[in-house]
Amino acid sequence: MEIRPDALVLVVDDEQDIRDASERILSRVGYQVQKASRGDEALDILNKKSVDIMLLDLKMPGMDGLEVLERIRKQNTKIQVIVITGYATVETAIEAMKQGAYDFIPKPFEPDQLRIVVNRAWEKIHFIREAEKLELERNRTLSDLDTEKSRIRTIIESFPSGVMVTNPKGRVVLMNPAFKQLLGLDTDVKAGNRIEDYLPDENLCRLIMEISQGKHVDYDDIPDHEFSLGGEKHLLARGQPVLGERKECLGAVLNIVDISAMKLLDQLKSEFVAKVSHELRSPLSTIHEQLALVIKDMVGEDIAQDQHILSRAREKTKGLISLIGDLLDLSRIEEGIICHEPQSLRLEEILENIIDFLRTSAQKMNQSLTLLLPQDELPELTADPIALESVFGNLIANAINYTQEGGEIIVTVDMAGINVRIRVKDNGFGIADKYLDKIFDRFYRVKDDKTRYITGTGLGLPIVKGLLDSMGGLIDVESEPGKGSVFTVLLPIKN
């Protein structure tokens, strides 16, 4: 370590030779030197200047060295005192050391001896200063960390959504005010207990426990969870693991938002759709029937032209009526009232009836429509027949609609484990990969050259999916543009 001796040294000795010799030796190596011949003179200088090292003779007339030492100990403990003493007073020197002097040097001394002992004192000062600097920095870092921690805490506290954090044992370690408010907990409820003590929903508690224990490391696999606190209050919860630097699980963080307003809006929307649809359906059906009568009874010269116009009007009313039917079905599914009457039934019969009903449409397009049943009789299903008619009516009607003239539609039924599997296969227009996810969304229709002019609502498949969900069934689709599509439905025998 390189030390620059730019320290101020005060030499206190009644012997002028010692004072002058010390000044010479020390200023040559870069120290600044001040001199005093008496104790009180030394204290005077100490009051005015910032002295780092003091060479102090113990035996002086008037105030002796020990007294000076005692006085400066009371004022400035950082000054390093080196006692200068004759051989006869070694004991006094030891006494001086006990009183806080740093070192001593016997009289008479060699220049090297003085340099060594003063340098050592300066080194000590240097170390003390470095240590003080480090301590200061450490305190500053600690206080920075503290500020950071309290900043993060403030942010979490002020989140409008509820936040709860658990440790790996599933104990709650933090809850923000929004969390307590959403869960209806008292504001002064403390963290520290098991999750169940704060969350009333069993499934959610189980999920958060699993996340806390590191059983869900893949963020995307963790399902959102909706729960209700009774009444109109609906909450949406999302749990995520808190991972450490080595990806180890440190606990879970649970985020909760209030979705009551959204739920209410959804319900109002469904009610609105249902109401409007009801109001529209009967006048439209009347117009539709009346148009049929007019078309049939028409006589006269421009009859063909008029019939054409009215037939087109009738096509439009038909489209509107089916749209309204679909909207009504959808709102009933959303309210969960469509599958209320499951009964024992034979699927073959239902499929045969639908195919009989749709055969006319297929024949108009010169399409073949075949039902292939398994050799062995199918077990009876427990389901709502109206729902099944809607599912397969929609799928087979789609197969007819989205297949060219002369196409082929085959409906196959077989058993797949505990499920009945029904496949509706066509060799029609097919669906490009990128649309396969979307066709189950409400109002989504693929519009390309082939399908643009086919009328439809985009509600058939969402209805099919909604009904199958409520029956515990599944639907899947495979398709290739230009080759055709297969919609596969799995239905549990009992649900």
Ligand code: ADP
């Ligand atoms: P809609 O038939 O009233 O348009 P759907 O919800 O039943 O509504 O179908 C959504 C879209 O999926 C259709 O517009 C069509 O583009 C596509 N689609 C459905 N079934 C088939 C099929 N068998 N072949 C090709 N495309 C189909």
